[in-house]
Amino acid sequence: xxxxxxxxxxxxxxxxxxxxxxxxxxxxxxxxxxxxxxxxxxxxxxxxxxxxxxxxxxxxxxxxxxxxxxxxxxxxxxxxxxxxxxxxxxxxxxxxxxxxxxxxxxxxxxxxxxxxxxxxxxxxxxxxxxxxxxxxxxxxxxxxxxxxxxxxxxxxxxxxxxxxxxxxxxxxxxxxxxxxxxxxxxxxxxxxxxxxxxxxxxxxxxxxxxxxxxxxxxxxxxxxxxxxxxxxxxxxxxxxx
Numbered sequence: 001x002x003x004x005x006x007x008x009x010x011x012x013x014x015x016x017x018x019x020x021x022x023x024x025x026x027x028x029x030x031x032x033x034x035x036x037x038x039x040x041x042x043x044x045x046x047x048x049x050x051x052x053x054x055x056x057x058x059x060x061x062x063x064x065x066x067x068x069x070x071x072x073x074x075x076x077x078x079x080x081x082x083x084x085x086x087x088x089x090x091x092x093x094x095x096x097x098x099x100x101x102x103x104x105x106x107x108x109x110x111x112x113x114x115x116x117x118x119x120x121x122x123x124x125x126x127x128x129x130x131x132x133x134x135x136x137x138x139x140x141x142x143x144x145x146x147x148x149x150x151x152x153x154x155x156x157x158x159x160x161x162x163x164x165x166x167x168x169x170x171x172x173x174x175x176x177x178x179x180x181x182x183x184x185x186x187x188x189x190x191x192x193x194x195x196x197x198x199x200x201x202x203x204x205x206x207x208x209x210x211x212x213x214x215x216x217x218x219x220x221x222x223x224x225x226x227x228x229x230x231x232x233x234x235x236x237x238x239x240x241x
Contacts, residue, residue: 001046001156006055008041008211015041016052017211023156023189028182030198030219031191033208034234039191042208043158046189047080059156076104079149083161085141087133087148093120094129097148105152112151119147123177139170146177157181159190195239199223207231 001023008016016038023029031039044050046057048064048071057065064074087096097116101107107115120129123143133141142162149157159178163171175197181188182201192198198205199219206216207226215228226232 001057001059003042003046003057004055006042006045006057007053008038008045008050009053015211016045019055019208019211019213021189021206021213023187025155025187026185026203027187028201028203029189030202030205031189031208032193032195032198032205032222032234037208038211039208040160043080043160043189043191046156047078047158048074049080072104076152077155078158079152079154079156080158081142081145081149081160081162083164085133085138085145085165087141087144089133092130092132093125093136093144096133096144097151100148101151116147116151119150120144123147124173137170138166139173142166142170142174143177146174146181150181155187157186157188159188159192161191161193163192163194193238195223195235207234209234 003019003021006016006019019042031042033039041050045052052065056063059074091099094113094116097120098109098112101112101115102109117129120126123146125140125143125147128136128140133144136144163174166174175194179201202219204216205219205222206213207222208214209230215222215226215231222231223235226235
């Protein structure tokens with residue numbers, strides 16, 4: 001996926017200002033920056049949940065920001081996980097995970113349930129298949145949200161601050177799942193406040209400030225030896241010591 005010259009405003013407020021980003025197959029791109037820097041909006045634009053005011057987004061050579069493109073077709077290849085889980089409360093864990101494969105991808109109920117059940121067991125949720133989300137902890141709900149996204153076998157996975165709503169003791173179990181996905185070559189763009197996690201799993205880190213990508217590069221460069229003073233200021237505030 002590639003975004004070029006992306007601009008997004010809400011009224012007089014500029015949220016994305018000439019942002020360009022390229023994501024290759026197998027990349028893990030971590031977006032860092034203060035709240036309000038544009039990370040979540042960028043993810044929502046990549047998933048076509050928000051329209052850009054200017055710029056172009058391409059996926060596999062196809063311009064998906066073309067108004068003639070149906071966003072629902074694009075989202076078949078993209079999985080997105082939100083910080084608030086967004087699970088359907090009236091559906092069981094299994095039903096949450098099989099809904100999109102059946103309704104959007106035309107998978108048979110049997111195949112959808114087999115894939116979902118396999119993933120739920122792999123992520124330590126095998127005993128919770130028939131429970132409703134309100135019976136689960138926050139960490140378990142977020143793992144269900146990850147499984148739901150993976151059940152459609154997306155080419156690109158977008159993760160938006162998925163640990164932000166979790167109690168500190170639950171953060172690790174969710175990040176372990178994402179580490180595993182990174183290790184299997186899953187293509188991901190991740191907005192995160194977890195700097196240690198970004199340094200460990202990212203192939204590239206982008207620091208956003210004021211709706212712009214101020215600095216980007218390998219984690220060892222951006223997080224350890226940043227070139228830009230604004231990046232250094234941000235890291236001094238968020239890193240211990």
